[in-house]
Amino acid sequence: MTTNHPGTGTGEAIGDASSSTSLSLASVLAEPARRTPEALAVLEGRERVSYGELWEQVRGHAAALRGLGVATGDRVALVAPNVADFVRAYYAVQTLGAVVVPVPVLLVPEEAAHLVSDSGAKVILGHTSQLELARGCAERTGASLVTLGSRGSERSDDDPPSLTELAEDVEPVSHFVTRGPQDPAVIFYTSGTTGKPKGAILTHLNMVMNATVNAFDANDTSSSDWVLGCLPLFHVFGQTVSMNTTFRAGATLVLQPRFDPLQALELIREHGITHFNGVPTMYTRMLEVAPPEMRLPSLRLCISGGAALPVSVLERFNERFETQILEGYGLSETSPTATVNQPSIGTRAGTVGHPLWGIDVEIADPDSERIELLPRGSRGEVVVRGHNVFAGYLGNPEATRAALVDGWFRTGDIGVRDEDGFLSIVDRKKELIIRNGYNVYPREVEELLLEHPELAQVAVVGLPDSTRGEEICAVAVHATLSAGDTDQSVSDRVVEWAANRLAAHKYPRRVVFTDELPLGPSHKVLKRELRERIIREEQQASQN
Template sequence: MTQLSLATVLAEAARKHPSTLAVIDSATGERITYRDLWDQTLAYAAGLKALGVGPGDTVAIQIPNLADFPRIYFAVLAAGATIVPMHLLLTPDENAYVLSDSGASLLVAHSSQLANATAAAEKTGIKVVSVGPAVPGVERLEDAAATVPPLKTYASREAEDVAVVFYTSGTTGKPKGALLTHLNLVMNTMVNVFDIHDLRQGDVVMGCLPLFHTFGQTVGMNGTFRLGGTLVLQARFSGEAAIDLMVKENVTIFHGVPTMYIGLLEAAPKADRLPALRLCVSGGASLPVAVLEKFDEVFQAKIFEGYGLSETSPTATTNQPAFGTKAGTVGHPIWGVEVEIARPEIDERIELMADGELGEIVIRGHNVFAGYLNNDEATAQAVVDGWFRTGDLGTKDADGFITIVDRKKDLVIRGGFNVYPREVEEALARHPAVVQVAVIGVPDSTHGEEICAVVVADPGGITADELIEWSKEKLGRHKYPRKIRFAEALPLGPSMKVLKRELRKTYSDGE
């Protein structure tokens, strides 16, 4: 069996770039070199071992974007265990479900998260230890580590062993644990760093995406460490604070989701100086073309939009210089990965469609996960003929560019016509008074469903009637929204995606 551990990413960076700054923690002021980060990791791994953690065990971690996240993440890997990153915005009941479903034997929580972590762990009977500032009466990992010598090196694992279990926020029912192997995550890290963009060893990367989420973890943290760059951690994102931090630390690369780019654009007029960004990457949700264009104009920095899922490690496609870029698309498949369009109505097999036809995006390659934990039925539905069915509808053009049209389940059928919310959102996002918009279908007695746009607008910027009239000129008769609802903010999930299921709950009764 081939031996491979994701811990290699940090171990080798410490060997190759010992005196380079690995992490700048903006919350605590820590500035940690690769050598020190790896030494701390091996000490914490020994502490985990002293607490009974070893190869084959599962450890949950509940830590914000602080230096403790990479320290504990790589310590769990070095001890040979599997990691379950806990979302920081879930309730104790939701977290208790993840703890019991994953079979975690230990929860390592930052002291700032202890109230939630302890409440969840009590429901499942698992042990909690803290990291960070001491809390009376709670056992600390630092103390366990101080009683034993650090590990000499990381535990050996097989390439197909599970490294990380990501719980995907299902739109229906309980979240599912996606099993990502050491091979999945090492390959995705390597391809992101060496095959897609012009990354350089001296790059300084903004780490404001949540590290518990696959985008921030693989593309942000692991990619930076594989490169030997410096990761600047921001524990809580705000546009103004992010701009100040990027200017202060000379950040060259920004990874974000569309809501973050919108936040940066809102904050830019108030900033004394803007960062000199060389490369920006967007993922997690569709980026309106209007935002991409405005960002390029204001920040003088091009955004490369990509696409991926927890189940694909995450990166599957991205706009990349080798193939040229096309606004409004998610680019080409990454090296070693195939992305095609399949007939969405056929469940039992994959039938590929011609260029330009609309169907379900399917993916196969080294990035596709090993299945869902304890859920053979969901795995069999998701992986068919070796292809992962994404549940996203899209097209592939003659030049190989993939365009995401919408989630299969977000499709609105109005009076028998298919309406794709993303197309309506793209149009409305171009109105100067619209800051952010999400489009949903709401029940309607005449048409089955009606188009409803939930809009965050500039203060006093526009009325519902004005926006409806404006959208009539931009969209076909069956597509323009008949209902406009204004909101102060859109509900966001832990990974900063807009939660359309919450909007449907709120606005489906016509209010």
Template sequence: MQLSVATILQDSAARHPDRTAIVEDGVRISYRTLWHEVLGFAAELQDRGIGPGDRVAVLLPNTADFPRAYYAVAAVGATVVPVHALLVADEIAYVLRHSSCRALVSGGPLYPVAESAAAAVGIEVIGVSTGREPLARPAPRGADDTAVILYTSGTTGRPKGALLTHLNLVMNSAVCAQDLLGLTPDDVVLGCLPLFHSFGQSCAMNSALRAGATLVLAPRFTGPGVLELLIAEGVTVFMGVPTMYHALVEAAVHDPRRPAALRIAVSGGAALPGALLERFETTFDTVILEGYGLTETSPAATFNHRDRRRPGTVGHPVWGVEAGIADADTDRRIVLVEDGEVGEVVLRGHNIFAGYLDDPEATAAALVDGWFRTGDLGTRDADGFLTIVDRKKDLIIRGGFNVYPREVEEVLARHPAIAQVSVIGLPDEARGEEICAAVVLRPGVAPTPEEIVAWSRERLGRHKYPRVVRMLTELPLGPSGKILKRELQEVCA
């Protein structure tokens, strides 16, 4: 079966040529123009000898050049390798070398580091140009061909390249656009998530363009700046990670205006504290639908729907996907456990990646008995709602008792003086690990660490409450807004 990610944009350009596809810094680009520019850049790539089976890296900020490059690479039949925008030259060179890229597409403020990395590997850097005679049509690709190689964050060693097929990504964009969000050409989606990341790339960019909606790009996220965009552009759908929701709520404290068109908000990437969900929904008079997924799941795997919603959970599996809870201590085969028990979340369906590039051992460990082992601990209730308890690797074992950081964070997030909190385990000779809460305080309040410990002790079991509290001015964040717990442990040690 033939299928290409390029058809996501091609189809919408045919159906809605005059509608606005992209808004960047106030400039509006129609579907007709964007597709014409994509095919023009595809012709440039083809003239440079790039075609089916080749791999092309893309290192670009959240500008219109990203979709131009992304769909142009797909249109010539090559594989897109999006590059993390915060990597240094040596780290970029590793990705280029490991993926055997033929070229690197870059521009703007990222061009110098791209040039340095490409020189180290001996490949060329190509700027996005659209002036050539457009390619007549996209190159045909098979549904199981690799469309994109997304590199994991590398928190447990060197990043691994997850192989996502055209079927993975086309299906995920369709499911997100139609089943989960009900997107129409009248919707305006805010794209402030990094487009090199699976959440921003698949759920925001691909889904919006699949539906013929408008994608508003925000190259840099700030609470006040994005609040302004929500209002000025009439955004109807906002997608973000918890730290973005926190920033928007704080921005709204100083700005009485509210986005009138916002009909839905989507949270993913990390657990959203219940207190923050309630505060955002009250402030912006809308609902947050929480979902769950990973790079290896294209990424949408489970989701809350308006008519089937349970805050604090990540909902039910998306259409065509099955979720289960497996015995977390059994690695070589999948043994499903009963509803209500804690185990490892496992998934199977059209969204599961094809494996890790040139890493059969890691692939075999992740794909077992037809299931993908996520590395996340979770439970499923009698109604089928899935709750993520924590990452297996983040589990704290204090004095022989299992402590899930998310449970402690949920309680601490309701402290009136705490704006943000992350809980980690620190090495302890007597108990193996001790519970540490890293907190960012709200302006104008100054409780002592001892006062926070005492408050926690009244609300958490004796084995759960933090004995160590570290006051920070900010939490270390990755480019997608996730809290970097490994860095946090170094800061708090």
């Protein structure tokens, strides 16, 4: 039996339904292509692609992939920055009913090879700007390398095939493959802050529903909106909240291949960007570089996620650009959005808002093996259930059983829901510092330290201490450094200042300065790396 799908053409069968109910992430792009083919879908530099053109290109890429042997259910690694070729390749894989394995372009080949080998990907789609990484990954895994984008004039017989060129010489497939709602669509690898990255399996239901509720329930997104896509598309935040949500609403996505704060501000002004999605470091950097006279009258909505946004940054950004930042919360395992401040329900600075439509978020006893929910106002582990919760960790049933308990996903984050239902994230359970037997949550200390005028960025970590178990250390970036000041003199002032504002077991006894905080692919501060670096430097100093 053949089935016609919206915007897919003749109904020629190229895949079998896994159940009588079908759902495909490819429909997120196919639907606006059918409804508004002339509308602008993607703008990247000088390249402007309408929905009709983009969908035709995607179907051509899918035909080329099929010619290379990619079939329904196969895993395909995608190594590309925020360019139009990422979009074409991503939806081409979905059109075939295959599974995308995004590879962060900031990884080294050894790290990327783990993702490819663990996922079982047999094909790597590598953008020409990332060929060194893609080649290194292919060499280490034996996967076939296929390039994306223009190869230029310098070519050799040893060049891998180009999907971009192959797609120009084949007849596009007529429609996307039917998939079941619970079939895998994307495998995202966790950041690895607590160990080796694990592959979180997100289904078509996860991805389509998260894009839908982000577009139409959490926010009032329309086809007239312009969204700046500077969050990495290889990360679940950028992929769902920027790319898929934009296309679900039939809006326009303006891509920035690599985030640059001043260029981002110029793009907002030049194109009349209405939506900006970012992580806290992006908001901080844009505040730092914005010319005093710059105004952004079109920017009406900003979403912040990925890490805790200091209230001071939120308030300064809102005032400076006359807009509204809505802070949200989620993880790779929750597609990602679980909660967000929603104007229709109410917003509250310093919180991550309420659960999205169809999602439950509660606080549970973090020390219980079962899910024991706690009353409002209690501090405990954030647990999530709903259409956004992933299907499990690829090839890791033990980790899956530990994460999915009694129908809930255990996030590992510590939070509180107040009487009005607003969720506040206190910290990562695994980043908890225990000093002299007292629990210290780095988020609380960081929030306070960011109020100090001499500090621009702060990350708080626990260092081993033979007497107290752990000692609190703040790693900071200078906001200003006056003539005659040294790192030590500023450190002394900050420690004294914090001691007058925090309990004795909470304030940092050390403040270490660095030029910049190390960030992971999703722009989260790599606290484990910071901690290990400080310990290593101390050991080296003691030996000299």
